[in-house]
Amino acid sequence: MNTKADELLAFDRRHIWHPYTSATTPLTTYLVESAQGVRIQLAGGESLIDGMASWWCAIHGYNNPILNQAAKDQIDSVSHVMFGGLTHRPATELCKLLIDISAPNLNHVFLADSGSISVEVAMKMAIQYWQAQGKGNKNKILSPRGGYHGDTFAAMSVCDPSTGMHHLFSDAVTQQVFTDRPSCVFGSKFSPSSTTDLENQIKENKDVLAAIILEPVVQGAGGMWFYHPDYLTRVRELCDEHDILLIADEIATGFGRTGKLFACEWASIEPDILCIGKALTGGYMSLAATLATSKVATGISKNGGVFMHGPTFMGNPLACAVALASLRLLLESDWELKIQNIQQQMSSTLEPATRINSVKDVRVLGAIGVLEMNDTVNVETAQAFFKDEGVWIRPFGHLVYIMPPYIINESDLNTLCKSMLSFANSLC
Known part of the structure; x- marks a missing residue:
């Protein structure tokens, strides 16, 4: 050397x-x-x-020459412009594509800086949605143990509180509600008893639960644990029964990694809020997104309400252009x-x-x-x-x-x- x-x-x-x-x-x-x-x-x-x-x-x-060219073409036009009061072609085309390829119920896109921030945004969406419905007491998030959702403070609060990498901050983060890790292994016969603790936690805390957050099918950095898709199906049913939003964290699983374009497809379910990141730009730069249903978006926005989040680099044109090229490259392959x-x-x-x-x-x-x-x-x-x-x-x-x-x-x-x-x- x-x-x-x-x-x-x-x-x-x-x-x-x-x-x-x-x-x-x-x-x-x-x-x-x-x-x-x-x-x-x-x-x-x-x-x-x-x-x-x-x-x-x-x-x-x-x-990759296609992604390289997308970055070169965009940088000669505009590499960044604030997203407050302005918009641009890369962002609008990217958001349209994300809506086209994600679950049919997801039709509003909030662009974020990174995966952790997309989780923060999702949690804020869920809590602010219930505030707008006059149910501000619904401000807790339920999360399966073994999960990992990022390193920022709200994201840390829904990571595994005991075995996860953030246990050092257990006294500093918001105390959330946890249920047993999904015990039903992917590829094996589904056992209904695997959701018993989940059902009990929901019954006990339903009045304060804004949302359930989970990584569909694969718990990534929390242990690379693969669980049965029927667990997801039951979670969706329970959310509907008890008026709880479902947040799917597909930052690691999105864009084909599990064999489906999105891991929720293994169970044919639609989340209320979806977090994506990582592979979004093909690894060229940081970009993430939080997608939501009209129910969530209009619920927050009724009576003049606005969603309270706005990163400086939200909708960065350079990142959006590369992400658009990356997704097209994936989908056309x-x-x-x-x-x-x-x-x-x-x-x-x-x-x-x-x-x-x-x-x-x-x-x-x-x-x-x-x-x-x-x-x-x-x-x-x-x-x-x-x-x-x-x-x-x-x-x-x-x-x-x-x-x-x-x-x-x-x-x-x-x-x-x-x-x-x-x-x-x-x-x-």
Whole structure:
């Protein structure tokens, strides 16, 4: 590695605070020189196959010429303009497309900065909706344990309060209502008893519940847990029975990751509010959206009411233009077949892990492959191991998982899976 690269890494280690790490004894970082397709090129010369799609957003891989061109074309027109009192073509065309491809009942779009903010917006929508109906006491959110919805304060309040990464803030965040994690495993026979605690919590708290928030079918950063779609069906029924709004957090699951365009489609349900982000721009820049029904939008707006949120970079034209190009690229591709092929290959290649002593469980759904280990994984050790294997995989907790770009070929996906098996064997 050259001297300049060494200087950059030394500065980074001394002064830059990376996510979920110590400022004084940080995890090792690797300097990226460039990225192309599914490969990340390091300054030291190593080329790594990316198994993470940069935290699940780079579904088309890196340096995509169509997305590059969309950004170049837009930046020559207007890169940003305030969204208060002004609008523009990229935002209007993007919102129209989002309404066209999402659940039929969702026809109002609020553009946000990031996934966490889209959750904050959704929670504010739910609470403000009930305020407008004269029911300000309905201001609590119910969330299944094992869930993860972001790192900002309201979002933290609906993440798992005990096992989640935000337990340090349990005394500082708003106290919400929690129910048992969905116990009914995806692909197994549904057990009605899996919603017993949910039903009890709703009956006990229905007068104060504004909404239920959940990640449909896949609980992501809370444990990569895949649960039965019939659980979603029952949640929708209970919300309707008890006059509670349903917020679907599809930030991680939206845009094909589970094998459906949106994970709610596994249960054929329509949420009242939908949160999307991550893959929205194909990993090019931060953008998210919160979609709502007319019931929610007009309910908030009646009697002259206005929704009280307005980010500075809301509707950023550059991000909207790239998002529009990314969604068109996805929808015009044979994405369903790609996801099916990825799932089939991961299922067969990772199957030997069921016989490795360090592995507790193997789970595959859509373009998500997971090894749940018996013990917590040392991230520093794992990152170094995978780098030497020529892949980029970043575990967390007990989980070693991959969510690769959809464009990955059979050979590169095989390398990722074999590296996961090698790592699991190294722990025995």
